[in-house]
Amino acid sequence: MIKRPVTGTKTMVVSPHYLASAAGARILQKGGNAFDAAVAVSSALAVVYPHMTGLGGDAFWLTYSADEGRVQVYNGSGRSGYGVHRGRYAGEAAIPRRGVRSAVTVPGMADSWDAVLSRYGRLPLAEVLEAAIDYAAGGFPMSPDQHGNTILAGAALSPEAAAIYMPGGRIPRPGEKFVQKELARTLSILASGGRDAFYKGEIAKAICDGMAESGGYLIREDFADHQGSWCDPISTDYHGYTVFQAPPNSQGFAGLMALNILERFNFAGIPHGSYEYYHLLVEAIKASFRDRDAVLTDPEFNEIPLDRLLDKTYAAELAASISPSRAADLASEPTGRDTAYAAVVDAEGNAVSFIQSLYFEFGSGTAPGGTGVLLQNRGSFFSLDPAAVNTLEPHKRTFHTLMPAMACRDGKPAILYGTQGGEGQPQTQTLLLTRMLHYGMNPQQAVDEPRFVWGRTWGEPTQELTVEGRVEDEVLEELAAAGHKVRKVADYDGLAGHAHVISIDDNGYRSGGTDPRCDGAAIGW
Template sequence: MNNATPITRHVMVTSPHYLASMVGARILGTGGNAFDAAVAVSAALGVVYPHMTGMGGDAFFMLYRAESKQLIGFNGTGRAGSRADIPYFANRGLTSIPLRGILSAVTVPGMVDAWWEVWSGNGKLTWEQILEPAVEYAEKGFPISRNLREWICRDERLIRSCPAMAGTFLPGGKTPHLGDVLTQPDLAESLRLLQREGRDSFYRGGLMKRMIAEMDRAGGLLTESDFSSHTGQWVKPISTDYRGYRVYQMPPNSQGFTTIMMMNMLEQFDLKEIPRQSADYYHLMTEVVKRAFRDRDLYLTDPEFADIPLDRLLSKFYAERLAEEISLERAEERLSSAMGQDTAYAAVVDGEGNSVSFIQSLYFDFGSCYMPEGTGVIMQNRGSFFSLDAEHVNGLQPGKRTFHTLMPAMVFKDEAPYLLLGTQGGEGQPQTQLSILTSVLDYGDTIQEAIANPRWVYGRTWGQNSDTLKVEGRIPASEIELLRGKGHLVERVGDWDGLMGQAQGILIDREKGCLHGAADPRGDGMALGW
């Protein structure tokens, strides 16, 4: 199951699908830079990994511009539509936003705008060139991978509920097999429109009008003005020092600050005295997670609609106080909110040192499971995480961006990028980052070893009424029993379980002049370069 770690001298690309990784390498090989390659990979993932991401979703990009030595982030989050408010749902007797279907698609997709912004100010190739690989895979088809096949089978009933989705992913009404060639002609045409007309095709032009017309017929809430008024946002990443490294995350509405809180708490403990595969390690990680999530759930939403006390949350003093609460012998009880976990993370480093860490999602697998007829675009259900409680910090309001699980990361060493990392998963994203960061920075693992290490996910998934600590089966039974003895409700899952998400990473070894790439053996990914 363990992927080999490619080590190269010039460029590196990693993504959760081998075809998308090869697209990135192809773009770099034809004169593009990391920004071109990142957008090309992102677009290709929307075609070959449609259960995880696509044009109908959101994205976050973290960019390092080598020439100016500048790190900047782009928040490609869509806002709730102008007709999406609490009374609309309350008047229909609903106490929560539906998880699937047209009424779960209440936020404007921010993906395409993010592509345009990342490329237009930084890229070297033309817009048409960087979208062409995605168009080719949609038009000419690609072999269905293991992961896509698994999710089509798992979601077959939902897919059949939407004629456009069924026509795309269940050709001839049958479930496709591994290696069957999947074509998406409607998506290919939408991408062609995007090539010809630029981002405005999606937000103001023909593609937008086609999507809105179909959504109106289905009873949707998004309007033409919701799309035409959309813009993403350039932001300054937030960070902390951790044992001589600088860890960067995206600011709210991303949950990235939780990992910074966790790292600050872990600085209060000597991890070298705690073996990486021990019950003590998993216990400490879980207790750190609980305290960060407690504040996350209390404060995280669109910062334009609420005061988020980041200065306090990210302070070392506050971390010391939180660390003092942790018992190394007994687990704290907590009940979390259930959330979606399906996401695609990728990273690119080019020969000039430009680096892009980025992540994108439809929220749930196949998002809302609604596709406007004739477009091939799956709409996200990210807005279903809004609360219909007007007093809740993440309560639904028109124009508001929801609490967002997406969080690409970058670590600097000696004021330059050292590690790019991220992962699939809702609750799991901060936790898997914690696993990778401690494995590399504290235990000296390679990036591939860090990603392959046995993982855990603490939290609640849909349909459960309690939080469990899910651990991979490779963790010794004796350590699991010790965790249970500390009060954890432990659930043992598969040895390489997809529940743990799919992580990718690139480590930049400047002393040796090498790039180390890694893709998660739990998925269909690949890292490659030269």
């Protein structure tokens, strides 16, 4: 399953589906820039990876404009509806994970496409969406990943959604043509009418009318008032690189905290793949998760002390608290895992690192109004406990796992990286970056090496450390002896997520790595 890295002298596109990568490459060949190509990839993924992402979900974008010489963030996450509050779920322990009552946040995806293209793109939305519309209307080969996830989650689909993803009551086989006529029509309306067609026009009306008929809470005013936001990234310095993440409500600061902790250790004396390597990374992640879970929510509702959390002195304190021989006692809350990460670099030096999701596979499982738009269940992560920092309130963004990353050297992008997986995102990102910076791996090697995920993306809170089977048994035994609750899984297990990387070396050559666990491709020239 080992892949060779793809190297280009001018451009690179990576994504979890080869058709989406091809859509981005086509836009670059037609004269579009990285921003145009990134939206083409994003929209194509909304069609060819519909179980992971789509028009009914959210997206976060890290953008580097060569003209501006700076990294910016677009927060494309939606807020809860004005009429969505804890009283809607009186007597219930939690917001339902599936169904129309789990779809309580406005989808931010379409707005984010408009924002990125309006600020940085050079092609019209209609041209950028051509591949996505073609894949939806004409069909594409069902991916093994979609097939497998439909088997796992098909029972959670509403009748309207099931008619799309299991036509005639049957799951299409891998390689069989899969067509989404309703989604093609919706994308065509969006292409001609722009973002307002989605948030203020017939698409919003159809979705909200359909939700009302089945007991949903989002209304047209929620859609009409939605607006994502441009903002500055957060960052830390790590071994000569400036590493950028999206600020809260993204969990990106947890990844930066882990790097600040690891900076206190000498990796030259830690063999890659050893007990020491895995133990140290897991414990650094745990330390960052303690603070993340205590403070992360919409910063407009609660102050998040980023200055303290990202302070190097505080990181030194956390590093000193790590025992070299004993696992810390901490449990992980489930946060979902189904996501799509992609990245694009063009010949002009523009770069986009972005990630999008429906939260669970197939999101809420509902696709109302004949639109073909599968709505996310991201808002089901809100707490119904009024004392919880992430408690449900009207017009609020929830704790968000999406966190695209970009590491710059001398002020320019050097590594764009990210992965699928809720709890797994900061963990796999840390694996990728340490492998490349401390052990000299290229993007594909860093992605191919065995991975772990501490905690659980589903079910009850846990301290379980899931480790791929290619890790040496002696290392697994040492981890278990230190108190890690080790669970060995398959060599390239899907639980480890789908990671992708682009690196840019001192010659300007772009190298791309995509995950052997998915259907992705790196395309560059």
